[in-house]
Amino acid sequence: MAEKQIHIQAPIVIEYLENCRDLVPVCASWSFGQWGCQANGSFEQTQREFQASSRSSMPLTLVASEDSRPTGMISLSNCDFKGRPDLSPWLKSLYVHPFHRNKGTASLLVKRLEHEALRLGYERLYLTTESAKLLYTKNGWSEMDHVQTPYGDATLMTKMLLVASTA
Template identity: 35%
Template sequence: MNIQPLYTAPQYTEQVTDWLWQAFGTSESRDFFASIVATSQREGEMPLTFVAVEGNKLVGTVGLWRCDLISRQDLYPWLAALYIDENQRGRGLGAKLQQHVIEQARGLGYPQLYLYSACKDYYERFGWQYIGDGLDYPNKPVHLYQFTLSTQR
């Protein structure tokens, strides 16, 4: 498996857009996700989207974004939009994509990385610390997590 920025493999753009829209969106929000994916393909700039590819098959995606939760814009950067193809789940790909974003954020000098999820107990297995609850738009409770990348501030 190879993890690379989507801007180096733009042939997967439509599939990534469809995955994010179907997993995280509403019936009217495909254009919103297409916009996110389009703006996450500039080398050296956030947001960034990464893809996991085996051979020529897209198996997963994840993002490193400035903001993923509008109600908590004080926190950044974010591991966002982690998605594994349904036929590829259970193989540890989520952990590998998380680790890739962790290393990218660490390399950029950030002391912490954040994420939010409606799931509880998944991310703790990978060293994420639950830091409280937040609200996703318009009023959906979510769990907030932090990953410490460095002990320096």
């Protein structure tokens, strides 16, 4: 009789990048590889941005890990889209490593970042996305406009954050 193998997925842990500075180069590599190399940025500039991450102000970056290995990241920033400098703050740099996609990590990161934005006193967030509109819509985000980014056609989205009632 064949034995049935059961795979138990390790829990996804989300931490402040500020608490795991050794992951700054990983986050910078993911970000630069996904976006920076197309936007006339430098890896060093990208790395400096992640080194500035703080839990008490922006920029703030969160890192998801599974089995103590980094699997994804997300950031909260003052500005992410030069076409709308009047809007702030921004959800940016949502990235999940391809080996760890379709496990709910992206949604966990989005929800946690929304919580962090509320904690810092923000009631609304903005983002642009070229390809993940469905992910954000499923997480309660609304389309505002269609815009042009350095990466192509994109959707400008927003979300009003709900303050939990203490009553």
